[in-house]
Amino acid sequence: MTDSERQELLQELLQKQENGELKPKDRYEIPPQDMPEQDPVVRAGNVNEVATGYTETHAKIEALRCLRCKNAPCVNGCPVRIRIRDFVVEIAEGQYEQALAIIKENSLLPAVCGRVCPQENQCQLTCTVGKRFKDPTKGVSIGRLERFVADRDEDSESVPAVAAETGKKVAIVGSGPGGIVAAADTRRAGHDVTLFEAFHKPGGVMVYGIPEFRLPKAIVQNEIDMLTKMGVKIVYNFIVGKTRTIQQLLKEDGFDAAYIGVGAGLPNFMGIEGESLVGVYSANEYLTRANLMRAYDFGSGADTPIARSKRVAVIGGGNVAMDSARTALRLGAEKVYLVYRRTEKEMPARVEEVHHARQEGIEFHILQSPKRILGDQNSQVTGIECLKYELGEPDDSGRRRPVAIEGSEFTIDLDTVIIAIGNKPNPLISKTMPELEITKWGTIVVNEETMATSIPGIFAGGDIVSGAATVILAMGQGRIAAAGINEYLANK
Ligand SMILES: Cc1cc2nc3c(=O)[nH]c(=O)nc-3n(C[C@H](O)[C@H](O)[C@H](O)COP(=O)(O)OP(=O)(O)OC[C@H]3O[C@@H](n4cnc5c(N)ncnc54)[C@H](O)[C@@H]3O)c2cc1C
Ligand code: SF4
Structure with missing residues (x-):
């Protein structure tokens, strides 16, 4: 559809709406609005954002697809219960500030x-329009509409009001999405808040994991700037559990409460031969070097460069694997393979990321997995020996179990292998606090109503509680924890 056709369609729809003639059957017929994107060939050579965002015309047409369902099932699909129907209706009416205000409630x-x-696994999974088409990606594009109003935010510089100083001190450990929200909400209540971050930059996985081409770092930095304008102090290069323990912060440094939001950043490995060869990275290390430590800057001598790769295999099928593969491409690799032991249907990555990766030329090797990593006399990776797989009965995760086909070995020539098969919690903090209750997976046990841990005054949220999960879940838990801390301090 050309821009002028789109404009014409919008005028027609608005006219019908004004005359009360836009019935559900007409709304079903409105074409879903695709997200404008950079051309795949061009974008594979730059780090700019792939999706360039809806125009006002796209947004209004998309919002008019919403049926305004009485029971709004989309709201139940949202982990933080945003009033989705109401904000989408405001967009259809051109009331963008009101739409944003509704989103910001939650x-x-x-x-x-x-x-x-x-x-597609949350609000759009439950959207009536998507259900009608039996495809959540054809539901109302709630995320794209959310982004549209957020990017137009004219009030983004206004600093939230902070209550009178309470004299109580709160330590927030980790500056991921959970930590940012917990810091903002406890500071709003008037507490003296300090955010401790192990890295030299804030933002957690949003900065060191998710690449610029999916989430521009300036957006995260804006949120951090807002925290400092509210009076939150940020201390970098400070590893809680090493630099100071939580007990020291609480017993010796005058903090009255703490939030642990350190994520789940310890990478899993496969335990196969050759994993310590030069040229094997965990996805965490690879992405952190690329995103946070200027590894892409081959010319000016970054301290932690990545060797220039020509042939790269990424092992895994989640978002982290897609991000690593697409980053390798942008760092100049000639061939990037994604090796996954199930089929595309079982891939945990977002449908959109899989689609983008394929468009950019990542080659998928499905139903395959490395048996060992091969190297030369200099301990440099030269390839992987793979086995082919087939799917058997469902396992504990409900996905069909991959079963290796005996004798199916073959090799792929490579110089780099990136392992992206999941992360687990780092035991650094729990090891220094034996009285902190943790699960057998190393996640922290909390009361879900308040996110309080087994130790009074210490709260936790995000991936360190849920295991590797999502930004919105971490953010939601940061908010519940802040409410828990505010209540705990009010009674202290
Ligand atoms: C590559 C990648 C892509 C992803 N893509 C998506 C996606 O598309 N959508 C989505 O919803 N989710 C995605 N996720 C998951 C999502 O980013 C996480 O679920 C979320 O960031 C977890 O937030 P958190 O608040 O637990 O903290 P994290 O973001 O994990 O941040 C924790 C912070 O704590 C710091 N820290 C750790 N230990 C200490 C310590 N001892 N002392 C001080 N600071 C410490 C870390 O340096 C880090 O900054 C992705 C994850 C990865 C790795
Ligand atoms: S479920 Fe879909 S169609 Fe119904 S109100 Fe929500 S966004 Fe609109």
């Missing part, structure tokens, strides 16, 4: 969530 980071939330 979400502090709409520009982030509009970009990275897995809507």
